[in-house]
Amino acid sequence: MAQTNLEKQINILDYALSSLWRRRMKSLNVLLVFAAVIFLLASFQMVTQALSDKAKQVLVYTPEITVQKMSAGRQEAIPLAYRDKLARIFGIRRVVPRIWGYYFDEVLLANYTVMGMDVEEMPEGSRLDTTLASGRMPTPDEQGRVVIGHSVKKALDLEGRTTFSFFRPDLSLKAFTVSGEFSRDTDILTNDLIVMNLADARDLYAIPAGMVTDLCVYVANPKEIDTIARKISEALPSVRVLTRPQIQKTYQVVFGWRSGFGSICLLSALAAFVILAWDKASGLSPEERREIAILKVLGWETSDILAVRFWESVIVSGLACILGITAAYIHVVYFAASLFRPVLMGWSVLRPDLHLLPRMAAGDILLILAFTVIPYLAATVIPAWRSATVPADSALGG
Amino acid sequence: MIIECKDLTKTYPVESTMVHAVNTVNLSINKGDFLVILGHSGSGKTTLLSLIGGLTAPNSGQVFIDGVENWQQSDRALSTMRNSKIGFIFQFASLIPTLSVMENILLPLSFGQNPAGSRDLALDILDQVGLADKANAFPSQLSGGQQRRVAIARSFINCPDIILADEPTGDLDEETEKDILGLFRRYNEQGTTFVVVTHNSDLAATQKGARVFSMRQGVLSAQGA
Numbered sequence: 001m002a003q004t005n006l007e008k009q010i011n012i013l014d015y016a017l018s019s020l021w022r023r024r025m026k027s028l029n030v031l032l033v034f035a036a037v038i039f040l041l042a043s044f045q046m047v048t049q050a051l052s053d054k055a056k057q058v059l060v061y062t063p064e065i066t067v068q069k070m071s072a073g074r075q076e077a078i079p080l081a082y083r084d085k086l087a088r089i090f091g092i093r094r095v096v097p098r099i100w101g102y103y104f105d106e107v108l109l110a111n112y113t114v115m116g117m118d119v120e121e122m123p124e125g126s127r128l129d130t131t132l133a134s135g136r137m138p139t140p141d142e143q144g145r146v147v148i149g150h151s152v153k154k155a156l157d158l159e160g161r162t163t164f165s166f167f168r169p170d171l172s173l174k175a176f177t178v179s180g181e182f183s184r185d186t187d188i189l190t191n192d193l194i195v196m197n198l199a200d201a202r203d204l205y206a207i208p209a210g211m212v213t214d215l216c217v218y219v220a221n222p223k224e225i226d227t228i229a230r231k232i233s234e235a236l237p238s239v240r241v242l243t244r245p246q247i248q249k250t251y252q253v254v255f256g257w258r259s260g261f262g263s264i265c266l267l268s269a270l271a272a273f274v275i276l277a278w279d280k281a282s283g284l285s286p287e288e289r290r291e292i293a294i295l296k297v298l299g300w301e302t303s304d305i306l307a308v309r310f311w312e313s314v315i316v317s318g319l320a321c322i323l324g325i326t327a328a329y330i331h332v333v334y335f336a337a338s339l340f341r342p343v344l345m346g347w348s349v350l351r352p353d354l355h356l357l358p359r360m361a362a363g364d365i366l367l368i369l370a371f372t373v374i375p376y377l378a379a380t381v382i383p384a385w386r387s388a389t390v391p392a393d394s395a396l397g398g
Numbered sequence: 399m400i401i402e403c404k405d406l407t408k409t410y411p412v413e414s415t416m417v418h419a420v421n422t423v424n425l426s427i428n429k430g431d432f433l434v435i436l437g438h439s440g441s442g443k444t445t446l447l448s449l450i451g452g453l454t455a456p457n458s459g460q461v462f463i464d465g466v467e468n469w470q471q472s473d474r475a476l477s478t479m480r481n482s483k484i485g486f487i488f489q490f491a492s493l494i495p496t497l498s499v500m501e502n503i504l505l506p507l508s509f510g511q512n513p514a515g516s517r518d519l520a521l522d523i524l525d526q527v528g529l530a531d532k533a534n535a536f537p538s539q540l541s542g543g544q545q546r547r548v549a550i551a552r553s554f555i556n557c558p559d560i561i562l563a564d565e566p567t568g569d570l571d572e573e574t575e576k577d578i579l580g581l582f583r584r585y586n587e588q589g590t591t592f593v594v595v596t597h598n599s600d601l602a603a604t605q606k607g608a609r610v611f612s613m614r615q616g617v618l619s620a621q622g623a
Contacts, residue, residue, distance in 0.1 A: 011508045022496035291494050297453060298506045298552075299481020301474050391455070393448035 012304060016311035031316050031323075038324025038372050039331070040339075045364050046328055047337040055188055055251040059244060061131060062189075063096070063216035064225050066242040067232060077211035078239070085235060086217060091228045093220045096121045097212040099201035103166055103194070108155050113193045116201020116212075123218050131190065135180025138197045145197070147180035149190040169206045176200075292387045302388045309384040310377065317373040325365070399465075400559060400591050401427035401450060406459035408445050408616075419445040421616035422459070427593065429559070432586050434602040435595040436621070437613035443595035444489060446613065447562045450593060451484055452476050463560070481506060485553030487563035493537040493545055493552075499524070500533040503552045516555065523551040526581055528574065542569040550578060554585065561585070563594045567601065579604045 020027045067086065069078035083095045099116035119137040138145030148158070156164050158178055165173040182190035202209070219228050229241045292305055331337060403425040409416040419442040427433060437443045448454040450461055452468040461468045463479060471479065480486075485506075493502045503520045524530050527547040537545055546569045553561055561582075567575040583605055586592055594601065595613075602608045610621040 015508060018501075287495065290492070294492050294494060295505070296477070297451070297480065297486050297488075297492075299477050300508070301477040303473070304477075391448075391453060393445075393451075393453035 008304075009307070012307045013311050016308045016315065019308065020312055020315060027312075027316060031320055034317060034320035034372070034376065035323040035327070038320055038368060039327045041368050041371065042325045042328035042360070043331050043337060044340060045368065046332045046360055047340055049360065049364070050332065050337075051188065052252060056248065059189075059248050059251070061186070062244055062247060063098075064219050064222060064244050065217035065229055065232065066247075067215040067217060067236070068213065068240045068242070070238060070240045075213070075240070077207055077213060078215060080210050080212060082236060082239070083215055086215060086232065089228060089231050089235060091220055091224050091231075092217055094121070094123055094218045096216040096218070097198060098214045098216050099198060099205065099207060100213045101201070101205055103204075105155070110155055111192065112152055112155075114201060114204065115193060115195045116198045116204075117195065117216075118198050119195070122216075131183050131186045132180045133183040135178070137195065138179055138200075140197050140199065142179070142197065144174070144176050144200060145179040146176045146200075147182060147195045148178055149182045149193040150184055150187055151191045152194055153178075153181060166204060168204060174200075174204055289387050292384065293393075296388065297393075302385070305388040306381055306385055309381050313377045313380045314373075317376050321369065321373065325360075325368075399426050400429045400431075400463065401425070401593070402460075402462040403446075403450065404460045404462075406446075406449055406461060407457050408442075408449060408454070409457050418442075418616040420449060420456070420618075423616075423618045425611075425618060427591060429591055430586065430589045431591050432582075432605045432608040433591075433593045433611065434605070434608050435593065435611045435613055435618070436597070436599055436602075437595070438597070441613045442616040443613050444564055445616075446618070447564055447593065447595055451486060451562050452480055482556060483559045485556060485558040485561045487550055487553045487561065487566045489564040489568065492549055495537050497536075498533070499529065499535050499537070499540070499548050502537070502548060503555050506552065506556050520551070520555060523554050524548075527551045528577060543571060543574060546570060547574065547578065550581075558590070560591045560593070563592065565596055565598075566594060567596070567598065576604075 067078065067082070068075050069082075070076070080097055083097060086092055086095045096117065099114075101114050103112045103114050104110075105112065118140045120139065132147065135147060137147055148156075153159070158164065162178040163175060164178075165175045168174055176194075176196070182193065196204075198212070201207070202212075207213070217228070217232070219225055225243050225245065229243050232239065232241050295305055296302070331339065403423050406420055406423040406425075407418065408420040409418050411417075421442075423446060435443050435446065445454070449456050449468075450463075452461070452463075452471075455469050463483060466475075466479070468476060468479075493499075494505070497505070500517065500520060503524065504516060507516050521530060521533060524533055527550055529544060529547055529551070532540065532544065532548075537548070540548065546566070550563075550566060553563070563582075566582075567578060570578060579601065582592060582594075586605065592605075602610045611618050612621055613619075
């Protein structure tokens with residue numbers, strides 16, 4: 001009774017499944033190693049995408065243009081008087097002075113980012129007080145009030161109390177009271193951030209009156225950012241002008257560089273796996289060669305033997321993909337990509353406790369499949385093809 | 399005529415010379431014939447079986463099975479011919495060690511019939527070779543002679559027109575050998591064609607009307623019935 005092609009394919013699939021089961025320890029080992037490689041690649045891809053997305057979301061709170069004074073190639077304080085010069089440039093909506101600095105905690109060996117700004121001066125839509133989980137921003141008149149990021153709260157152990165102190169440059173202590181907390185949604189920017197009013201920041205860093213570190217420029221038409229930045233450079237030759245798109249690009253470059261670095265490491269691991277798979281598969285054991293020869297003698301076509309190998313590889317790599325991508329999703333969502341955080345988040349002690357929402361486009365999945373499944377298929381089917389095309393009489397012996 | 403060999407030649411390179419494993423063999427076999435080819439080791443008997451079965455290509459000459467030349471066919475047609483018309487009994491047991499006896503026997507049916515529906519036939523043939531109780535055993539649990547009998551059972555599962563057997567009774571004790579040769583005789587009487595290569599010159603005497611040939615240095619010569 002002749003079989004239909006479908007029945008034949010079902011028989012081949014059945015044989016492939018039973019073949020995998022017969023070599024279950026070997027199959028399981030390959031599956032686990034393969035799944036681990038895909039897990040690493042998919043995790044990396046998901047977390048890089050999620051971080052880039054997050055950065056894009058929160059960069060809306062950064063000023064459209066930041067102006068800093070430069071001297072000998074280094075940043076120095078900028079006179080508040082520059083504010084008036086900037087205000088005369090057509091297209092600038094508002095100029096907000098800011099003191100931006102870092103405070104190194106010698107006990108915890110952690111750096112906090114300190115921002116002194118009178119938030120009420122910021123335009124609607126860019127105001128940081130919209131990112132608060134609780135409390136409110138300090139007003140220009142309120143002394144010693146701060147809003148802190150999540151990791152600052154944890155590091156300074158501010159669960160049961162609301163006050164802490166930092167040293168001024170002359171080693172006298174300045175006390176602060178927490179008046180609000182940033183939302184976890186903006187952790188990527190606010191995790192290590194302490195926001196206070198301008199007067200407190202000037203006091204903490206002993207910055208002379210009439211000086212700040214940056215001038216934040218908000219423009220009327222965001223499409224004119226580059227034009228206005230050029231005008232500022234022309235009007236104030238000694239300043240550095242940073243635009244929001246440039247900062248966005250910097251984030252992308254940093255994540256891109258870090259993910260590139262990680263990808264190279266992971267691709268090396270992948271290459272090692274493919275070489276291993278090739279070595280294993282091309283070194284078909286005498287039993288496997290004998291099996292192929294017996295099958296040919298019994299009437300199996302070369303294409304049937306390749307189909308068995310193909311289905312075996314598809315089953316192993318398909319399962320490995322499902323396992324690897326699922327594990328990567330769990331790793332990113334439930335464990336906040338803990339394996340890659342040191343690489344992707346930098347080396348700060350106060351790493352954001354991120355809640356990432358992984359995004360994976362069909363193209364990303366196809367890319368992972370292209371880098372994993374195709375080499376594996378080639379590494380298993382080609383050696384089988386080489387064995388299946390030699391004369392089958394080797395099984396007869398004698 | 400079910401098998402016809404015309405000027406069949408197969409050579410192998412050995413060091414710097416070419417050795418004729420099969421040298422200009424001409425042979426015609428009718429349906430229902432029982433051929434016994436006698437010869438020492440290295441005389442070319444196994445190579446001749448491989449050529450007839452389409453397992454290896456000749457350097458020159460032709461093999462026709464049912465009027466169709468082996469090597470003029472596609473890989474698919476040649477495989478189908480091997481699967482449907484020929485049962486092979488190898489010199490060594492040639493079972494797949496990770497498959498059970500039943501699975502090994504049903505292997506040729508994977509692309510011909512529904513293997514599940516042929517279990518009764520497989521059990522019947524296993525019974526005929528005296529291994530009905532070993533259907534679920536694995537090759538490693540069988541003796542060499544029992545493995546040989548499983549391979550013999552497998553060669554009959556497709557009800558082939560031709561059986562090509564290489565030293566089929568090599569590992570068998572006297573009693574089992576007698577049973578297997580009896581089985582051959584029964585199938586031969588039903589029309590199955592046998593080509594058996596062996597050292598055992600007594601084998602021909604067990605088969606009614608067997609045609610006996612001898613092979614030496616690749617040259618085949620008839621010895622008479």
